[in-house]
Amino acid sequence: MVSTEKTALYVQLVEQARALVENEPDEIANMANVAALIHDTFHFWWTGFYRLIDDDLVLGPFQGPIACTRIKRGRGVCGAAREQRETVVVPDVEQFPGHIACSSASRSEIVVPVFDSEGNVTAVLDIDSERLAMFDDIDACFLEQVAALFRK
Numbered sequence: 113m114v115s116t117e118k119t120a121l122y123v124q125l126v127e128q129a130r131a132l133v134e135n136e137p138d139e140i141a142n143m144a145n146v147a148a149l150i151h152d153t154f155h156f157w158w159t160g161f162y163r164l165i166d167d168d169l170v171l172g173p174f175q176g177p178i179a180c181t182r183i184k185r186g187r188g189v190c191g192a193a194r195e196q197r198e199t200v201v202v203p204d205v206e207q208f209p210g211h212i213a214c215s216s217a218s219r220s221e222i223v224v225p226v227f228d229s230e231g232n233v234t235a236v237l238d239i240d241s242e243r244l245a246m247f248d249d250i251d252a253c254f255l256e257q258v259a260a261l262f263r264k
C-alpha cells in the first residue's frame with residue numbers, strides 16, 4: 113500500500129473512531145468497536161487492546177486469533193511500550209528479544225500506549241501483521257491519535 117493511500121485511510125479511520133467513542137462512556141465497548149474498525153480497514157493479523165489491571169496488561173477487546181491473556185511488567189513488545197511510555201515499532205519480531213509469540217504467523221508489530229490525563233499508561237493498542245516491516249511512522253502517528261481517544 114502506498115503511503116498516500118494509507119494516510120487517506122487513516123484520516124478517515126481517526127474521524128470514524130472519534131465519532132464512535134465520543135458519546136459512549138464505556139471503555140470496553142469503545143475499544144471493541146475501534147479494534148474492529150482498524151482491523152476491518154487494514155486487514156491486519158491481530159488488532160487489540162491490553163488494559164493495565166493490577167500491574168499486568170490484561171487482554172481486552174480484540175479482533176483476530178486467540179492471544180495471551182496477561183502480560184507482566186517489562187515482558188514482550190507490549191511491556192516495552194509500557195515501560196518506555198512510547199510507541200514501539202518492531203519490523204521483525206524474531207529480532208526483538210523477549211517478544212511474546214502469541215501466534216507464529218505474526219512477523220511485525222506496533223504497540224501504542226494509552227495514557228491517562230496524568231501521563232500514566234492505562235492500556236496499550238497492539239497490532240500484529242503476518243508481513244515483515246508492515247508498520248512505519250505513518251501508522252505510529254495515526255494510531256497515537258486513536259490511542260488519545262481513550263485518555264481518561
Ligand code: SME
Nearest residue numbers: 179188189190211212214
Ligand atoms: N506480541 C505481543 C504479545 C501480544 S500478541 O501479539 C497479541 C508482545 O510481544 O508484547
